[in-house]
Amino acid sequence: MKKELPKKYNHLDIEKKWTSFWKENKVYDWDSTRPREETFVVDTPPPTVSGSLHVGHVFSYTHTDLIVRYQRMKGKNIFYPMGWDDNGLPTERRVQNYYRIRCDPKVPYKSDWEPEHDPKDKKEIEHVSRQNFIEACNKLTHKDEEVFKELWSQLALSVDWSLEYATIDKHSRKISQASFLDLVKKGHAFSTESPTMWDIDFQSAIAQAELEDKELDGAYHDIQFKVADSEKTFEISTTRPELLAACIAVVAHPDDERYQPLFGKEAITPIFNMKVPILPADHAEPDKGTGILMVCTFGDIMDVEWWKQSTLPIRQIIGRNGRLLPVTFGEAPFDSLDNEKANKAYKEIEGLYPKQARKKMPEVLGASLIGEIRPTRHPVKFFEKGDRPLEFIPTRQWFVRVMNHKERLIELGKQVTWHPEHMYSRFENWVNGLNQEWCYSRQRFFGVPFPVWYPVKDDGETDYENPIFAKEEDLPVDPLAEAPDSYDESQRDIPGGFTGDPDVMDTWSTSSMTPQIVSHWGINTERHKQLFPMDLRPQGHDIIRTWAFTTIVKSMHHEDSIPWHNICLSGWILDPDRKKMSKSKGNTVTPGHLLEEYSSDGVRYWSARARLGTDTAFDDQVFKVGRKLVTKLFNASRFVLQQFERLEVDPNSYLKNSASEEIDKSFLEELEKVVTFAGKSYENFDYAAALQQTEDLFWDFCDHYLELVKVRAYEDEESPERESALSTLAISLNVFLRLLAPVLPYVTEEVWSCSFGTENNSIHKNNWPTSEEFSNQSKPLEEGLFEVAKKMMSDIRGAKTSAQKSLKWPVEKLEVKASESFINKAKMVESDILRAANCSSSIEPTSLKNSEAIEIVVTLAKENS
RNA sequence: GGGCGCUUAGCUCAGUUGGUAGAGCAUUAGCCUUACAAGCUAAGGGUCAGUGGUUCGAGCCCACUAGCGCCCACCA
Numbered sequence: 001m002k003k004e005l006p007k008k009y010n011h012l013d014i015e016k017k018w019t020s021f022w023k024e025n026k027v028y029d030w031d032s033t034r035p036r037e038e039t040f041v042v043d044t045p046p047p048t049v050s051g052s053l054h055v056g057h058v059f060s061y062t063h064t065d066l067i068v069r070y071q072r073m074k075g076k077n078i079f080y081p082m083g084w085d086d087n088g089l090p091t092e093r094r095v096q097n098y099y100r101i102r103c104d105p106k107v108p109y110k111s112d113w114e115p116e117h118d119p120k121d122k123k124e125i126e127h128v129s130r131q132n133f134i135e136a137c138n139k140l141t142h143k144d145e146e147v148f149k150e151l152w153s154q155l156a157l158s159v160d161w162s163l164e165y166a167t168i169d170k171h172s173r174k175i176s177q178a179s180f181l182d183l184v185k186k187g188h189a190f191s192t193e194s195p196t197m198w199d200i201d202f203q204s205a206i207a208q209a210e211l212e213d214k215e216l217d218g219a220y221h222d223i224q225f226k227v228a229d230s231e232k233t234f235e236i237s238t239t240r241p242e243l244l245a246a247c248i249a250v251v252a253h254p255d256d257e258r259y260q261p262l263f264g265k266e267a268i269t270p271i272f273n274m275k276v277p278i279l280p281a282d283h284a285e286p287d288k289g290t291g292i293l294m295v296c297t298f299g300d301i302m303d304v305e306w307w308k309q310s311t312l313p314i315r316q317i318i319g320r321n322g323r324l325l326p327v328t329f330g331e332a333p334f335d336s337l338d339n340e341k342a343n344k345a346y347k348e349i350e351g352l353y354p355k356q357a358r359k360k361m362p363e364v365l366g367a368s369l370i371g372e373i374r375p376t377r378h379p380v381k382f383f384e385k386g387d388r389p390l391e392f393i394p395t396r397q398w399f400v401r402v403m404n405h406k407e408r409l410i411e412l413g414k415q416v417t418w419h420p421e422h423m424y425s426r427f428e429n430w431v432n433g434l435n436q437e438w439c440y441s442r443q444r445f446f447g448v449p450f451p452v453w454y455p456v457k458d459d460g461e462t463d464y465e466n467p468i469f470a471k472e473e474d475l476p477v478d479p480l481a482e483a484p485d486s487y488d489e490s491q492r493d494i495p496g497g498f499t500g501d502p503d504v505m506d507t508w509s510t511s512s513m514t515p516q517i518v519s520h521w522g523i524n525t526e527r528h529k530q531l532f533p534m535d536l537r538p539q540g541h542d543i544i545r546t547w548a549f550t551t552i553v554k555s556m557h558h559e560d561s562i563p564w565h566n567i568c569l570s571g572w573i574l575d576p577d578r579k580k581m582s583k584s585k586g587n588t589v590t591p592g593h594l595l596e597e598y599s600s601d602g603v604r605y606w607s608a609r610a611r612l613g614t615d616t617a618f619d620d621q622v623f624k625v626g627r628k629l630v631t632k633l634f635n636a637s638r639f640v641l642q643q644f645e646r647l648e649v650d651p652n653s654y655l656k657n658s659a660s661e662e663i664d665k666s667f668l669e670e671l672e673k674v675v676t677f678a679g680k681s682y683e684n685f686d687y688a689a690a691l692q693q694t695e696d697l698f699w700d701f702c703d704h705y706l707e708l709v710k711v712r713a714y715e716d717e718e719s720p721e722r723e724s725a726l727s728t729l730a731i732s733l734n735v736f737l738r739l740l741a742p743v744l745p746y747v748t749e750e751v752w753s754c755s756f757g758t759e760n761n762s763i764h765k766n767n768w769p770t771s772e773e774f775s776n777q778s779k780p781l782e783e784g785l786f787e788v789a790k791k792m793m794s795d796i797r798g799a800k801t802s803a804q805k806s807l808k809w810p811v812e813k814l815e816v817k818a819s820e821s822f823i824n825k826a827k828m829v830e831s832d833i834l835r836a837a838n839c840s841s842s843i844e845p846t847s848l849k850n851s852e853a854i855e856i857v858v859t860l861a862k863e864n865s
Numbered sequence: 866g867g868g869c870g871c872u873u874a875g876c877u878c879a880g881u882u883g884g885u886a887g888a889g890c891a892u893u894a895g896c897c898u899u900a901c902a903a904g905c906u907a908a909g910g911g912u913c914a915g916u917g918g919u920u921c922g923a924g925c926c927c928a929c930u931a932g933c934g935c936c937c938a939c940c941a
Contacts, residue, residue, distance in 0.1 A: 623905090
């Protein structure tokens with residue numbers, strides 16, 4: 001005999017019990033011996049380990065778990081790993097603040113150094129070696145990961161923890177570096193020195209995918225240029241006058257009649273007196289500003305593009321730290337007609353940041369500034385995590401080719417099924433808008449290094465043309481700590497020796513390989529084949545251009561394949577003001593107290609109500625509804641199981657029975673419909689629709705069906721009527737538990753273990769209900785009997801309520817005025833209705849011809865007998 | 866400037882292939898009823914953003930308009 005359910009449902013104790021049960025019994029483990037067709041593979045997003053998780057994480061990770069739990073109950077072998085994204089800038093930033101340290105590659109390594117965190121002590125910032133800094137990163141991320149893992153377990157994410165990885169661990173670094181070497185081998189990666197978008201605070205290159213526009217105040221400065229060997233002048237309207245010294249040309253649209261006579265001539269820049277060519281260029285728009293603009297090295301991406309197809313030299317005046325570089329006019333490429341004057345003017349702005357220099361420019365320009373400065377507001381490109389505008393600075397970087405692969409990327413994007421479908425257009429938009437190759441290198445410390453060294457020529461120059469790549473079997477390598485083959489560590493950074501590539505890879509270089517990291521691409525071919533392409537990539541829609549995009553780029557370059565068959569995009573959590581909840585906005589809610597107050601199942605319910613791609617407002621009310629459903633399910637289960645306990649019979653023995661009473665048959669028919677619908681919905685990743693239908697019928701079950709059959713189930717004598725009720729109760733509870741198991745894993749497991757489950761058999765494996773289970777049930781005489789009974793019950797209750805009587809108050813007379821069809825149906829379920837209504841006389845029908853109207857007249861007894 | 870989505874009850878949202886507008890919450894009134902007071906029952910509440918079209922019939926299909934949100938864009 002099973003153990004009885006406790007009187008009250010204490011979610012905290014029960015969650016703890018099942019969390020450890022699932023772990024001990026390896027309920028969620030992947031079986032590597034089962035074939036691909038029986039396996040469902042998830043490319044779990046590795047959460048960024050920087051501080052704490054908020055409800056937004058809980059929300060989207062639950063969505064994946066719902067889908068996974070459905071697939072597992074369908075009998076699928078589940079591959080559901082968890083990774084930690086602990087590589088990259090967010091971690092660096094957090095470590096810098098947490099331990100008050102900075103990485104300085106010039107500082108020597110200290111083996112006995114330990115990072116220390118003291119929230120009160122505002123000690124001076126300590127500069128540590130790269131190795132020490134990486135150790136500090138590892139220490140802090142491990143600490144955070146334990147906290148995350150705890151939360152995921154409590155939330156009942158059914159991941160296989162033996163598949164855990166971190167994007168900075170040895171295995172991930174190896175795969176990242178192998179990916180890079182493969183890209184190089186296939187000609188998809190290359191290094192070059194070229195103007196690159198540069199963040200002056202982080203002092204690193206950044207990629208197009210990391211750009212963000214910010215609206216900034218700016219101002220048009222109208223600057224007068226002279227035409228060489230002529231008295232003519234023209235004006236250029238610019239918001240970046242501080243780049244005047246970097247001007248290499250002025251351009252206007254080829255069709256612009258105002259400037260056509262000047263093409264081919266030279267202009268003379270004011271103040272610095274440099275001769276620059278006047279040329280036609282398609283990107284100049286006649287109706288913007290004065291229609292003629294200066295090309296500076298470099299003000300924006302168009303300057304870069306234009307410069308690339310020109311043969312003009314770069315006049316770089318902004319340095320890596322963002323300040324205006326020292327420049328000497330008179331030395332190429334800064335040729336001036338008046339070096340002395342130019343140098344003097346430049347001294348005024350040298351060493352300043354662009355913003356400061358801009359302020360100073362009116363003074364420097366003097367009479368060359370025409371009219372008033374006109375304020376404007378315009379979008380300026382920023383690194384998404386940066387505080388100051390980007391600059392274009394020529395540096396040596398590694399790039400991955402994407403520009404020549406747009407068509408193929410779009411084809412592959414179309415081969416993936418997007419949920420919801422319309423999110424695909426964001427991917428296509430992004431690919432079509434690509435205007436640069438993927439900048440792959442970063443000038444940072446905590447990341448995956450490039451497995452590359454360069455020879456140092458005898459004159460001390462680095463020979464970038466002949467890179468030395470690591471051997472695949474040696475990966476991962478750190479070129480700053482290890483010497484390449486055929487060299488010795490003593491030859492590092494000396495003429496005739498070698499130097500290590502100092503950069504690390506873009507964080508997406510690793511994240512884009514999550515499928516290959518977990519499939520052990522290149523290491524275990526069998527395993528890779530068994531898992532790739534994967535079934536599902538879940539992620540946020542804000543990182544389609546980064547994570548989804550780069551993952552597709554990699555699988556295209558490596559195997560000309562899609563990485564997964566489906567991609568599911570979760571929406572965002574909005575705060576009550578409808579703003580996206582995010583750490584940077586400081587409006588996050590942490591999930592700990594929610595889980596405690598509303599239970600994990602209650603919080604999961606809240607997540608499950610939101611369809612994919614739909615943003616959801618954070619709303620306490622929905623958590624309450626979730627908790628209420630959990631309590632209801634528990635209590636209804638207790639009631640149903642009590643019927644079997646009372647008779648000392650096993651509810652399992654009723655599951656194969658056929659119901660004989662019409663109301664029972666009708667309810668089972670409704671239940672079968674929901675089973676079919678829910679299965680279809682889950683197949684299409686629409687867990688929310690499945691939940692809604694299930695929940696609706698479950699409340700009908702509690703509010704109406706249970707009330708209708710209660711008395712019949714209570715009967716002391718065995719009878720076909722009682723057997724039919726008991727069978728329907730057993731079947732319904734059994735099916736409801738399984739339908740709700742993905743959303744409410746704890747309470748369903750608890751009830752299951754006390755009812756239908758056998759020893760160590762979790763509800764979460766191999767138990768999804770099917771319509772075949774209903775094949776031995778006979779159809780009710782009419783469809784919709786349950787609906788008719790509901791309508792009758794509702795009206796009877798209404799009559800009692802408006803008479804301010806209790807619901808068990810006896811009914812003397814029950815008249816039904818309705819169509820013949822309605823009356824017929826009511827008659828078919830009459831006995832249950834009369835019992836539930838506490839009515840001793842039979843229904844008095846009045847048949848209305850040609851009328852849809854239904855009137856139920858309830859005459860209550862005078863006395864409560 | 867290009868693209869996508871949303872607009873249904875006070876709030877949060879459903880609304881399957883077109884067929885009499887739904888749920889929960891909130892509000893109000895009532896009820897200790899042999900599972901449940903962390904409960905139960907019922908009531909009130911809507912020009913489905915607007916305009917036009919297709920149709921016997923439109924919340925749903927089509928066109929246009931407005932507001933909100935998001936994604937993208939070469940931003941002088």
